[in-house]
Amino acid sequence: MDRNQVLTPRAIESLIADGHYIVINDGHVLRLDGWSEKHPGGKLAIRHMVGRDATDEINVYHSAKTLRMMAAFRIGRIQPPWTNLTPPIRGGVFRTYQDEEESIGSPSDDEEPPLASDVASVDSSTASLECAVDDELKPDIEPLIRTISKTTESDAYGSDNGGEINHRRAFPAKAHVFDPYSELKGWTDRPLPQDQTRDAFTAQTMQDEIQKDLENYPSLDATTQQNITKKYQALHQRVKDEGFYDCRYIEYGKECARYSLLFAVFVVSLRAEWYMTSAVFLALFWQQIMFTAHDAGHRGITHNFVFDTLVGLFIADFCCGLSLGWWKSSHNVHHLVTNSPEHDPDIQNCPMFVTGPTFFKSVRSSYYDFTFPWTAAAEFLVRYQQYTYYPTMFIARFNLYILSWLHLLSPRSQNLGSASWTRPTEIGFMLCYWYLFGYLLLWRGIPTWTLRVAFVLVSHILTFPLHVQITLSHWATSTADLGDAESFPQRQLRTTMDVDCPTWLDFVHGGLQFQAVHHLFPRVPRHNLRKLQTLVKQFCAETGIEYKILGFVDGNREVLSRLGEVGKQVEMLVQCQKYMAETGESGLH
Numbered sequence: 001m002d003r004n005q006v007l008t009p010r011a012i013e014s015l016i017a018d019g020h021y022i023v024i025n026d027g028h029v030l031r032l033d034g035w036s037e038k039h040p041g042g043k044l045a046i047r048h049m050v051g052r053d054a055t056d057e058i059n060v061y062h063s064a065k066t067l068r069m070m071a072a073f074r075i076g077r078i079q080p081p082w083t084n085l086t087p088p089i090r091g092g093v094f095r096t097y098q099d100e101e102e103s104i105g106s107p108s109d110d111e112e113p114p115l116a117s118d119v120a121s122v123d124s125s126t127a128s129l130e131c132a133v134d135d136e137l138k139p140d141i142e143p144l145i146r147t148i149s150k151t152t153e154s155d156a157y158g159s160d161n162g163g164e165i166n167h168r169r170a171f172p173a174k175a176h177v178f179d180p181y182s183e184l185k186g187w188t189d190r191p192l193p194q195d196q197t198r199d200a201f202t203a204q205t206m207q208d209e210i211q212k213d214l215e216n217y218p219s220l221d222a223t224t225q226q227n228i229t230k231k232y233q234a235l236h237q238r239v240k241d242e243g244f245y246d247c248r249y250i251e252y253g254k255e256c257a258r259y260s261l262l263f264a265v266f267v268v269s270l271r272a273e274w275y276m277t278s279a280v281f282l283a284l285f286w287q288q289i290m291f292t293a294h295d296a297g298h299r300g301i302t303h304n305f306v307f308d309t310l311v312g313l314f315i316a317d318f319c320c321g322l323s324l325g326w327w328k329s330s331h332n333v334h335h336l337v338t339n340s341p342e343h344d345p346d347i348q349n350c351p352m353f354v355t356g357p358t359f360f361k362s363v364r365s366s367y368y369d370f371t372f373p374w375t376a377a378a379e380f381l382v383r384y385q386q387y388t389y390y391p392t393m394f395i396a397r398f399n400l401y402i403l404s405w406l407h408l409l410s411p412r413s414q415n416l417g418s419a420s421w422t423r424p425t426e427i428g429f430m431l432c433y434w435y436l437f438g439y440l441l442l443w444r445g446i447p448t449w450t451l452r453v454a455f456v457l458v459s460h461i462l463t464f465p466l467h468v469q470i471t472l473s474h475w476a477t478s479t480a481d482l483g484d485a486e487s488f489p490q491r492q493l494r495t496t497m498d499v500d501c502p503t504w505l506d507f508v509h510g511g512l513q514f515q516a517v518h519h520l521f522p523r524v525p526r527h528n529l530r531k532l533q534t535l536v537k538q539f540c541a542e543t544g545i546e547y548k549i550l551g552f553v554d555g556n557r558e559v560l561s562r563l564g565e566v567g568k569q570v571e572m573l574v575q576c577q578k579y580m581a582e583t584g585e586s587g588l589h
Contacts, residue, residue, distance in 0.1 A: 003028075007076040012051070013085065017094035021046055024053040024082050030073040038417030040305060041332045044089070044367060048336050048343065051085030051092060056229065056488040057336060060236060060521055063303055081226065084484035089366050090343065201573050205357035209480040217482075217494055218544045225487040228543050232489040232520070235539050239521055244528045247301055251527040252292070258507065259289050275446060279455045283462035289315050290322075290466060291510025291526070297328050300525045309422060317429035321437065322400050325415075325426050326407035333367055335522060339479045339495035342366060346474065351378035352392060353385050354566050356479030360573060382570045386563040396467040397460045404430070468556070473497045473515035476558035477548065490545055492519040497548040499555050503530065509552075516547065 007029050015022050021032040023046065036043045041061070049057060059067065086092030218224050239245070262285040269278035295301050296312030309324070316324040330345040337343040341358035343366050350359050350372040362374045381388070407413050408430070413423050446452045477495045486494075499513035511518065511526030517536050518524070524532060540547035550558055 003074045003076060005076045006079055009078075009083070012078075013094050014096045016051055016085070016088065016092075017096040021050050023049045023051075023058075024055070024078060025058050025070065026055050027077055027080060028071075028074045029076040029078060030070060031075045032073055035073060038415075038419075040415070040417075040419040042329050042412075044329075045332045045336060047089045048087055048333065050087040050089070051094075052087065052484065053082045053084060056232060056236075059233075060523065061335075063299075063523075081222065083222075086484055199361050201576055202357050202360040205360070205569055206480070209357065209478060210482065213478050213480050213482060213494060216546060217490060220482060220485045222485070225485060225490070228487045228490055228545070231539060231543055232487070235535060236521070238535065239524065239532065244521070244524050244532050245303070246528075247303075247525040248527050251525075252301065255288075255292060255507075259285060259292075262288060270441075270445060275451050275455050276458055279458035280462060282459045286320050286459075287463050287466045288507075288510065289319060291512070293320070293324060293327075295511070295526055297324055297331065298522050300523050303523065305418065309419075310425075313422070313425055313429055317426050318432055321404070321430055321433040323404035323407050323413075323426055323430065325413050325422055326404050329407060329412060330367065335519060338492060338519065339474055339477060340481060341479055346470075347479065348372060351375060351381050352388070353475075353563065354378070354382045354570075355475050355562060356566065357569055358479060360570070379570055379574055383567045383574075385567055386560045389560065389563055390464070390468075393464040393467040393471075394461045397463050469499075469509060469512045472499060472552075472555050472559060473512065476555065476562045489520055489539075490543075492516070493540065493545045493547065497550065497555065497558075498533070500549050500551045506530065513552075516549075 012022050012029060015031070019033075021036055023030045023032055032039075032046050036046045039046055058070070062070075085094075088094065214220075218228065262281050266278050266281040266285055269275075269281060292301075293312045293315040296308040296315065299305060299308045301308050301311060312324045316322045316327065334344050334346040339347055339355075341347065341356055341363050345365065345367040347355050348363070348365050348368065350363070354360075359372065359378070360374055363372045364370075365372060408423065408427055413426075415422055442452050442455065446455055473496055477497055479495075482491075482494075493516055496516040496519045498516045499509065501509060501513050506513070511529055514526070514529035514533055517529050517533050518526070520536060521532065537547055539545075
C-alpha cells in the first residue's frame with residue numbers, strides 16, 4: 001500500500017466499518033490494528049481516537065522516539081482539514097462500501113456517498129429548541145448533533161464479543177439525518193408515561209449543562225477550534241524548546257529525603273511500641289510517595305518506559321499495595337475522555353456518587369463493559385452525597401485494594417509486547433507488600449487485635465487527603481459532551497480545575513494542584529508545572545478559554561456544591577415521578 005496516497009473520508013469510514021483502528025496523526029492515516037494489543041497505554045486509549053485527528057493527544061503523550069516509530073503504521077494521507085468522526089466505542093455509525101451498495105445501490109462516479117460525519121448535518125428547516133436553546137446559540141450547537149445521533153447502547157455494544165463494538169449491528173440500512181432541535185424538543189416536551197419521565201428530566205438537565213458550557217466557552221465552529229489548536233501546538237513547541245520536559249533530579253533528591261524521614265519515624269515509633277504514632281507516619285509516607293508513582297506512571301521522570309515503570313511499580317505495588325497497572329489502565333482513558341460519564345472511569349462511582357445528570361438514565365461504561373443502573377439505591381444515596389463525601393474518602397484506600405486485585409486477575413491486565421513483564425512483576429510486588437504489611441507488621445509486629453484494627457484504620461483513614469486531592473480537580477467541573485468538534489485543549493480546560501496554593505506548600509499537593517496544566521502536558525515533570533502554569537494562563541487569555549483555579553478550601557466547597565446540586569436534581573426527579581404516579585401527568589413544565 002502506498003503510504004503517500006490520499007485517502008478520502010469515505011474510504012477511511014469504510015476501513016473503520018471493517019473493524020480497523022484508523023487514527024489521523026499530523027495529516028497521516030495510521031492503521032493501529034496490530035499495535036493495539038501491544039500498546040503500553042492500553043487498547044482503549046487507541047479505540048477512543050478511531051476516526052479522529054489525534055495529533056495533539058499523540059504528540060503530548062509520546063516521546064520523540066515513539067513518534068518516529070509510528071511512521072511504520074502509515075497507510076496514506078488525508079486532504080486537510082479533517083472533520084472528526086465519532087469513534088465506534090462512543091457509538092459512532094460507520095458503513096462499508098458493501099453496506100452502502102446493499103442499502104442504496106452503488107454510488108455514481110461523480111457523486112460520493114454521504115459520510116458518517118454527515119449524519120451530523122442539519123436540515124435548514126429545523127425548528128428551534130424551546131426552553132433549552134436560544135436562537136443565537138444554534139451555530140454552536142450544530143457540532144453536538146453527532147452526540148445525539150449515536151446508536152443505542154444495545155446496538156453499539158455486542159453482548160457476544162466481550163464488550164467490543166459490534167460494527168455491523170450498529171449500521172443502519174441507510175444513513176439517517178437527525179434533527180437535533182426537534183429530537184431534544186421531543187425529549188423534553190412530549191407527554192411521557194411514568195417509566196419515561198426520568199429520561200425526559202435527564203435530557204432537560206443535560207441540555208441545560210450543555211447550554212451553560214456553550215455560553216461560557218469559545219464557539220465550536222471549525223475556524224475557532226482550529227485556531228485554538230494552532231495556538232496550543234505553538235505552546236507545546238515552546239514547552240519543548242524551553243526545556244520543560246527536562247527533569248530536575250535534585251527535586252527528586254529532596255523528595256526521597258522527605259520520604260525517608262517519614263518512613264524512619266514510622267519504623268522508630270513502631271519499635272518503640274508507639275503504634276498509633278507509627279500508623280500516622282505510615283499514612284503520611286503513603287500519601288507523599290504516591291505522588292512520585294503518579295509521575296512515573298506518566299513517564300514524567302526519565303521519560304524511559306522501563307525505568308519509570310519500575311519506579312512506579314516499586315512505589316505503588318511494593319510500598320503501597322496498589323496496582324500501578326490498574327491506575328494506568330483507567331488513568332490513560334481518563335486523560336483522553338475527561339469527565340465523560342459513559343467513558344471516564346474516574347467519575348463512574350454510581351450509586352455512591354454522581355457528578356452529572358447523565359447517570360440518571362443509567363450509563364453503559366465502555367471501560368468496565370458494564371451498565372451502571374439508576375436504581376432506588378442511587379436515588380437515595382445521591383441525594384445525600386455531599387454529606388457522605390468525606391466519610392467515603394476516609395475509607396477509599398480499601399476500595400483501591402479491591403480494584404487493584406480485580407484488575408490484575410482480569411484479562412485487561414494482560415499486556416503484550418514491551419509491557420508483557422509488568423503484570424507478573426506487579427503480582428510479585430503486591431504479594432511482597434501483603435507479606436510485609438499483613439504478616440510481619442500487623443500479625444508479628446503488633447501484639448493485640450485491638451491495636452491491629454486501630455493501626456489499620458488510622459494508617460488508612462489518614463491517607464484521605466490524597467483521595468480528596470484526586471477528586472478535587474474534576475468533580476466540580478462539567479460533564480457535558482460538546483461533541484467531536486471540540487478541540488483537545490478546550491476539552492481538557494473545560495473539565496479540569498487547578499488548586500491555588502503558595503509555593504512552599506507544593507510538596508503537600510505533589511503536583512496535583514496543577515491538574516489543568518498537567519492535562520495539557522501530562523509528561524512534563526511536576527516540578528516544572530508551576531512555571532508552566534504562567535504560559536497556560538497566557539494561552540487561556542489569548543483563546544478565551546476559562547482557566548479555573550480555586551484555593552483548596554474553596555475548591556472543596558465547589559465540589560460539595562456540585563454534589564449538592566446534583567443531589568437536588570435527583571430530589572426533583574423523585575418528586576416528578578411521585579407527581580406523575582399520583583396524577584398521570586408529567587411534572588416537567
